Amino acid sequence: MTLGICLPSSFSISPIPKTKSSITSSSIHRCFCRINSYDFVVVNKTNKKKLKPCKNYFLYSNSCDVKIPAAQIGAAELEDSTTKSGFKNLVWPSPDDEIPFWRREFPTWDVNSDDSVNAEKDSDLLHIVHATAEMAPIAKVGGLGDVVTGLARACITRGHKVDVMLPFYECIQRQHINNLVLISTYASYFNGDWIPTNAYRGEVSGISVIFIEPSNHFFKGQSVYGGSYNELEAYLFFSRACLEWMQVTGTRPDFIHVHEWQTGALPLLYWDMYQDLSLKKPRIVLTIHNMEHYGECSQEQLSKCGLDGSVYATEDKAVDDRTIGHNPERLSLLKGGIVYSNAVVTVSPTYLKETLCSGWLASTLLRNRDKYSGILNGIDSAMWNPATDVFLPAKFDAENFQGKNVCKRFVQRGLGLALEGTSSGSDRVPLVVCVTRLVAQKGLHLLTHAIHRVDELGGQMVVLGRAPDGRVEREFENLANLYNQGSSIRILLMYSEELSHMLYAAADMVLVPSMYEPCGLAQMIGMRYGAIPVVRKTGGLADTVFDIDEGSQPELANGFVFEGIDQGSLNWALDRAFSYYREKPNEWATTLQKVMKVDNSWNKTAGQYIDLYNTLRVKW
Numbered sequence: 217m218t219l220g221i222c223l224p225s226s227f228s229i230s231p232i233p234k235t236k237s238s239i240t241s242s243s244i245h246r247c248f249c250r251i252n253s254y255d256f257v258v259v260n261k262t263n264k265k266k267l268k269p270c271k272n273y274f275l276y277s278n279s280c281d282v283k284i285p286a287a288q289i290g291a292a293e294l295e296d297s298t299t300k301s302g303f304k305n306l307v308w309p310s311p312d313d314e315i316p317f318w319r320r321e322f323p324t325w326d327v328n329s330d331d332s333v334n335a336e337k338d339s340d341l342l343h344i345v346h347a348t349a350e351m352a353p354i355a356k357v358g359g360l361g362d363v364v365t366g367l368a369r370a371c372i373t374r375g376h377k378v379d380v381m382l383p384f385y386e387c388i389q390r391q392h393i394n395n396l397v398l399i400s401t402y403a404s405y406f407n408g409d410w411i412p413t414n415a416y417r418g419e420v421s422g423i424s425v426i427f428i429e430p431s432n433h434f435f436k437g438q439s440v441y442g443g444s445y446n447e448l449e450a451y452l453f454f455s456r457a458c459l460e461w462m463q464v465t466g467t468r469p470d471f472i473h474v475h476e477w478q479t480g481a482l483p484l485l486y487w488d489m490y491q492d493l494s495l496k497k498p499r500i501v502l503t504i505h506n507m508e509h510y511g512e513c514s515q516e517q518l519s520k521c522g523l524d525g526s527v528y529a530t531e532d533k534a535v536d537d538r539t540i541g542h543n544p545e546r547l548s549l550l551k552g553g554i555v556y557s558n559a560v561v562t563v564s565p566t567y568l569k570e571t572l573c574s575g576w577l578a579s580t581l582l583r584n585r586d587k588y589s590g591i592l593n594g595i596d597s598a599m600w601n602p603a604t605d606v607f608l609p610a611k612f613d614a615e616n617f618q619g620k621n622v623c624k625r626f627v628q629r630g631l632g633l634a635l636e637g638t639s640s641g642s643d644r645v646p647l648v649v650c651v652t653r654l655v656a657q658k659g660l661h662l663l664t665h666a667i668h669r670v671d672e673l674g675g676q677m678v679v680l681g682r683a684p685d686g687r688v689e690r691e692f693e694n695l696a697n698l699y700n701q702g703s704s705i706r707i708l709l710m711y712s713e714e715l716s717h718m719l720y721a722a723a724d725m726v727l728v729p730s731m732y733e734p735c736g737l738a739q740m741i742g743m744r745y746g747a748i749p750v751v752r753k754t755g756g757l758a759d760t761v762f763d764i765d766e767g768s769q770p771e772l773a774n775g776f777v778f779e780g781i782d783q784g785s786l787n788w789a790l791d792r793a794f795s796y797y798r799e800k801p802n803e804w805a806t807t808l809q810k811v812m813k814v815d816n817s818w819n820k821t822a823g824q825y826i827d828l829y830n831t832l833r834v835k836w
């Protein structure tokens with residue numbers, strides 16, 4: 217018998233015990249909810265030790281003396297005859313709501329899970345400082361932000377000391393920063409001046425973050441990227457300001473971990489200047505999340521951070537090979553970062569191979585092959601956990617995914633999509649979700665085609681994406697105008713962390729039709745939330761999704777994969793996924809459970825970074 221507990225919509229309980237036999241005194245303690253920051257456990261009204269499924273329950277608090285009756289209901293009652301909601305007190309959204317459902321108030325996001333407390337600690341502990349342009353959830357644009365936060369938290373869990381250094385963007389989401397304090401005021405060099413700069417320390421998701429705030433116009437504006445300042449120069453300033461802060465405060469980490477072109481100049485600055493000062497200990501690791509952006513830079517611009525730009529304008533250093541012989545030649549901060557870092561990592565084994573075979577940086581990477589490796593990204597299993605996710609109207613896990621149906625219905629109602637007639641047979645309407653930056657890399661022509669195809673196949677689709685390019689934005693606005701009137705497709709051109717969580721939870725399938733994909737997090741997050749991936753076989757997608765019909769490794773089979781970049785290839789995968797969903801509901805449910813259990817977490821892969829750090833570490 218399945219148990220459920222009726223609660224007002226602002227309450228969340230996770231996980232709800234599934235069967236009578238699974239209700240033990242230990243599961244009671246895991247069955248908690250948080251209301252106005254008070255923790256509640258679910259206990260039996262009459263007998264705290266022997267819970268019986270047919271008794272009434274109370275929400276009972278140890279931290280305040282409130283008792284709230286909660287009626288216990290059985291499986292049949294979960295399907296309310298009119299709404300089929302099963303969560304009678306849920307405040308169901310509607311497209312006409314004044315405040316859209318993803319902008320409602322949510323409880324505080326507490327990501328410090330049991331896992332981190334109980335996790336095994338490493339014996340040889342390191343101090344790692346990340347210098348990065350993004351960090352989730354306070355300054356996230358795409359996967360870079362997720363990766364920095366997830367990797368940092370995984371290393372902290374294993375006992376290491378981690379700091380993240382981040383520009384103090386004007387647009388930063390301050391509500392997620394705890395204990396923010398000014399820790400130092402210093403000056404950092406830029407273009408002949410020493411710029412007065414503040415460093416603040418705060419805590420984000422349990423991670424110590426140092427925010428660098430120059431007194432000039434850098435990092436002002438309403439978005440992480442695209443402000444009205446010279447971005448390249450701002451990150452050159454930031455790269456030096458990180459080192460300068462370590463120098464003036466006597467911070468001596470074992471590793472400085474830089475990411476992408478934005479902090480690609482830091483290794484040059486380190487070996488050129490700071491290693492001769494007091495920063496002798498750190499070694500530098502560069503992670504390349506995407507080779508699309510090279511940090512193209514002139515010699516004069518590089519000189520603005522205090523380096524002699526002409527020194528780096530050679531083929532074996534930082535010159536952009538494509539510009540050799542041109543007047544003027546250009547430099548690439550990413551190439552400089554590759555040459556001057558102690559180790560270079562990219563975010564999946566397949567992308568590693570792809571980057572060694574194609575692209576102008578391949579020759580540089582081949583020259584530096586000994587220090588170049590591929591480590592698959594993970595996802596933060598506490599931040600992405602459907603059993604505790606504060607943004608979900610109903611929680612669920614692989615053992616009890618009743619809540620997933622509620623999430624689907626919730627999203628359908630909130631977006632004005634048609635509700636399914638019955639819950640079995642050919643009336644089942646698959647919901648396909650695509651959460652993505654709308655850029656060419658993501659296979660925009662296939663995404664556009666998928667919208668048509670899903671509509672044609674009688675499915676539903678929601679695209680959540682933001683287009684940095686005006687032309688792409690207009691193209692998708694036109695599509696939205698065309699499709700959003702109906703009841704099967706929604707194209708939402710915005711960024712919303714909250715809505716993304718709800719969409720993954722609501723989705724039957726998550727679509728990732730990328731032209732290339734260094735790693736890809738959407739397919740991993742989708743799987744954790746019970747959405748079966750439909751992906752193009754490239755980069756990290758090829759390392760994480762294995763076709764259900766392929767047959768050679770049935771134990772790995774977890775999605776639908778296509779290879780071509782044409783519409784027919786996409787149709788082939790999507791059509792198979794739709795048939796499987798409609799014609800084999802039991803197999804679908806088994807696969808759903810299976811993908812939810814796939815471990816794509818940082819707990820699995822962070823160890824490879826730790827091993828790498830240990831091979832490079834300088835002991836003092």
Ligand code: ADP
Nearest residue numbers: 358359652653681682710711712716736737738
């Ligand atoms: P990339 O780093 O190339 O953008 P990834 O798949 O590695 O792609 O990571 C994308 C991350 O950004 C995922 O966490 C995804 O959910 C999130 N994301 C992308 N677009 C949006 C959006 N419009 N709203 C909310 N989250 C988004």
